[in-house]
Amino acid sequence: MTELSNTWFAERMGDHGIHSRYLEDHHPAHMPCLEIRRLDWAHAAEEAKRQAMRLVAIWAVEIVEEDASKQLYTYMALAHEEHRHVLLRTPIHHENPEILSISQHFISAYRMERHIQDMFGIQVRNILDARLWIKHEHWPEDAHPLLYDFDGKTPMLSDPERADMDYEYVPCDSESVYEIPVGPVHAGIIEPGHFRFLAVGEKILNMEERLGYVHKGIEKRMQGRTADEGLTLAGRISGDSTVGHSWAFAQACEYAANITLPKRASYLRGILCERERIANHIGDIGAICNDAGFAFMHMQCARLREDMARLHAEIYDHRLLMDNITLGGVAHDLSLKMREKLIQQTRDIAAEIEHLRAIYADTPSIQERVIGAGIVTTDEAKDIGLLGYVGRASGHSPDERIEEAYAPYDDLEVAIPEGKLGGVSTRVWVRFEEIANAARMVIQCLESLPEGDIQTPWNLPETGVSGFAAIESWRGEIVTWVHFGENGIIECYSVRDPSAINWLGLELAVRTVPVPDFPLVNKSFNCSYAGHDL
Amino acid sequence: MLRIMRQIIKVGSITEPLPTADGFEQLGAQLKAKIKQRFQGSLAIRFVDAGSCNGCELEVHAANNAYYDIERFGVSFTASPRFADMLLVTGPVSINMKTALEMTYEAMPAPKLVLALGDCAANCGVFGQDNYAIAGSVADIIPVDAVVHGCPPTPSAIIQGILQVMDSHHHAG
Numbered sequence: 087m088t089e090l091s092n093t094w095f096a097e098r099m100g101d102h103g104i105h106s107r108y109l110e111d112h113h114p115a116h117m118p119c120l121e122i123r124r125l126d127w128a129h130a131a132e133e134a135k136r137q138a139m140r141l142v143a144i145w146a147v148e149i150v151e152e153d154a155s156k157q158l159y160t161y162m163a164l165a166h167e168e169h170r171h172v173l174l175r176t177p178i179h180h181e182n183p184e185i186l187s188i189s190q191h192f193i194s195a196y197r198m199e200r201h202i203q204d205m206f207g208i209q210v211r212n213i214l215d216a217r218l219w220i221k222h223e224h225w226p227e228d229a230h231p232l233l234y235d236f237d238g239k240t241p242m243l244s245d246p247e248r249a250d251m252d253y254e255y256v257p258c259d260s261e262s263v264y265e266i267p268v269g270p271v272h273a274g275i276i277e278p279g280h281f282r283f284l285a286v287g288e289k290i291l292n293m294e295e296r297l298g299y300v301h302k303g304i305e306k307r308m309q310g311r312t313a314d315e316g317l318t319l320a321g322r323i324s325g326d327s328t329v330g331h332s333w334a335f336a337q338a339c340e341y342a343a344n345i346t347l348p349k350r351a352s353y354l355r356g357i358l359c360e361r362e363r364i365a366n367h368i369g370d371i372g373a374i375c376n377d378a379g380f381a382f383m384h385m386q387c388a389r390l391r392e393d394m395a396r397l398h399a400e401i402y403d404h405r406l407l408m409d410n411i412t413l414g415g416v417a418h419d420l421s422l423k424m425r426e427k428l429i430q431q432t433r434d435i436a437a438e439i440e441h442l443r444a445i446y447a448d449t450p451s452i453q454e455r456v457i458g459a460g461i462v463t464t465d466e467a468k469d470i471g472l473l474g475y476v477g478r479a480s481g482h483s484p485d486e487r488i489e490e491a492y493a494p495y496d497d498l499e500v501a502i503p504e505g506k507l508g509g510v511s512t513r514v515w516v517r518f519e520e521i522a523n524a525a526r527m528v529i530q531c532l533e534s535l536p537e538g539d540i541q542t543p544w545n546l547p548e549t550g551v552s553g554f555a556a557i558e559s560w561r562g563e564i565v566t567w568v569h570f571g572e573n574g575i576i577e578c579y580s581v582r583d584p585s586a587i588n589w590l591g592l593e594l595a596v597r598t599v600p601v602p603d604f605p606l607v608n609k610s611f612n613c614s615y616a617g618h619d620l
Numbered sequence: 621m622l623r624i625m626r627q628i629i630k631v632g633s634i635t636e637p638l639p640t641a642d643g644f645e646q647l648g649a650q651l652k653a654k655i656k657q658r659f660q661g662s663l664a665i666r667f668v669d670a671g672s673c674n675g676c677e678l679e680v681h682a683a684n685n686a687y688y689d690i691e692r693f694g695v696s697f698t699a700s701p702r703f704a705d706m707l708l709v710t711g712p713v714s715i716n717m718k719t720a721l722e723m724t725y726e727a728m729p730a731p732k733l734v735l736a737l738g739d740c741a742a743n744c745g746v747f748g749q750d751n752y753a754i755a756g757s758v759a760d761i762i763p764v765d766a767v768v769h770g771c772p773p774t775p776s777a778i779i780q781g782i783l784q785v786m787d788s789h790h791h792a793g
């Protein structure tokens with residue numbers, strides 16, 4: 087399979103004197119990886135910003151080269167609406183590991199840059215915020231787990247001298263401002279994380295997130311595993327997005343191994359992913375309403391979600407659809423009878439949701455709470471590069487099903503709801519619309535399911551190749567990058583869950599919101615802690 | 621309002637009896653009696669995610685939906701460990717959650733029942749014990765009364781597990 091490589095951004099950079107080298111062993115060619123000089127790093131980001139690109143991710147790796155020497159690199163992935171993704175990488179000196187921050191150009195870079203500082207000990211110069219992030223204060227100072235020589239197999243012990251150190255939250259010395267610490271253990275059945283509020287009277291002046299509590303060393307754990315083992319792990323990065331993460335991981339491996347999926351398998355993946363989207367949106371709509379005291383919707387939505395989980399257990403052997411994507415295909419084919427069942431249920435659920443939507447829209451007590459709450463403006467959304475339904479509610483709607491148009495979406499009509507107002511009610515509206523659209527696509531895939539295999543035989547990627555994939559999961563774009571060493575063993579790996587970016591939007595959305603509305607706004611974002619913390 | 625009523629009536633009661641095949645119904649009845657006797661009819665559970673992928677949380681939520689309706693056994697989830705009878709823990713214990721888990725356990729009054737929920741809580745699951753970021757399984761950090769396997773465990777397995785802790789617990793009651 088030879089594909090024309092995408093030279094668009096290389097040319098744009100060339101116009102500004104930034105020389106780049108195309109890396110042959112990176113796939114796919116339409117999302118190329120270009121090596122640039124380290125001194126051009128921030129300049130390249132500036133040029134990308136000028137070209138109206140968005141920052142997708144920034145990460146670092148340490149690769150063992152052919153001559154057994156170790157080399158650090160930083161990577162940045164950018165995307166343009168028309169010209170798609172491009173990866174840039176630059177080598178970092180071992181003796182003097184530092185790089186310039188690009189957070190002046192892309193604000194969403196700074197947390198990912200802090201991750202690089204924590205995990206590699208690379209110093210990011212001019213960073214807007216240099217505090218520790220995933221690496222909590224109690225870790226030994228010299229612990230940089232993603233360095234090749236770091237022992238990833240022994241549980242790390244806290245440094246007793248650092249045990250009492252605190253994270254420095256943004257202070258406020260005004261007497262009328264009070265602080266509310268919340269978490270890491272929260273009141274409900276939710277994931278852990280810390281929120282620090284500065285409030286005046288009832289209103290939130292500032293809310294700061296402190297995450298990293300559920301960091302499980304996933305990036306390190308991927309190293310030294312086969313692609314198959316990696317896939318099982320990828321399906322557990324964020325349990326609610328198991329299809330999205332498995333798909334992104336599998337696709338990156340498939341690009342690296344240069345194999346293409348049978349058409350039937352891609353349709354079956356589309357069905358899984360859109361059903362996951364429907365189930366999560368239904369659950370979230372119920373939970374949002376519940377946080378505003380409208381328990382009726384919550385009970386109804388939980389019932390529909392349960393109906394879906396039960397059919398998933400019957401057809402796919404798993405209520406949450408885990409382990410249904412394989413390298414090169416899917417685990418379960420669908421008989422005619424199962425297809426009919428899925429079509430019927432998808433139709434019924436979409437109809438029930440429309441009915442509930444009318445009730446929701448006509449209930450003043452819930453409308454009073456959601457309208458105008460927790461607003462992120464279009465400018466802010468574009469600045470941060472918000473993803474998925476959060477972006478769409480604020481007039482920023484990158485969608486890989488359209489931009490990347492990977493199978494089966496090249497055969498489907500993907501409709502994207504475009505909101506503008508950017509509050510809780512708009513995010514709920516986007517979710518209702520997405521349920522309807524996803525249901526339509528599930529039915530279309532089921533009715534026009536192509537004949538053929540559900541699996542292309544897997545073959546080991548060659549030594550030294552890497553693959554990159556971008557998949558539109560229910561929360562938004564997930565990107566995965568995998569680099570293979572000898573015998574198809576994963577040497578390095580990086581993943582960016584949409585939450586890594588969308589968490590930043592929540593901090594903006596809750597400014598000037600009354601404190602009791604925080605749970606409501608938070609639920610309307612529903613970012614993943616696990617997907618962020620890795 | 622009328623429409624809400626109509627919808628409620630249309631759906632009716634969907635709460636199911638527990639599956640009888642595995643002798644569950646009986647266990648349910650027994651333990652409901654036990655909750656009544658030992659906890660005056662109400663067992664308060666504090667939930668802590670010590671590092672899960674959030675899959676287990678989805679199933680704990682599901683155990684609260686109208687089909688399973690865990691509350692009918694007198695079980696409720698509480699916002700504070702101070703009045704919790706039981707701690708329900710998911711996930712392998714990450715090094716960044718270890719202290720919070722220990723503090724939550726400390727804050728509980730006796731009898732401090734603990735249920736480790738899911739393969740991760742049981743033995744660190746796919747994340748492994750040989751991992752710099754994992755402090756250990758739940759039992760490595762605090763005393764555990766019962767374990768429920770599954771990735772994630774189904775809602776009925778969760779309910780069964782809660783009942784099992786009640787049954788197997790030997791601390792003074």
Ligand code: SF4
Nearest residue numbers: 672673675738740771
């Ligand atoms: S047991 Fe499975 S579902 Fe539960 S936290 Fe672990 S990986 Fe996630």
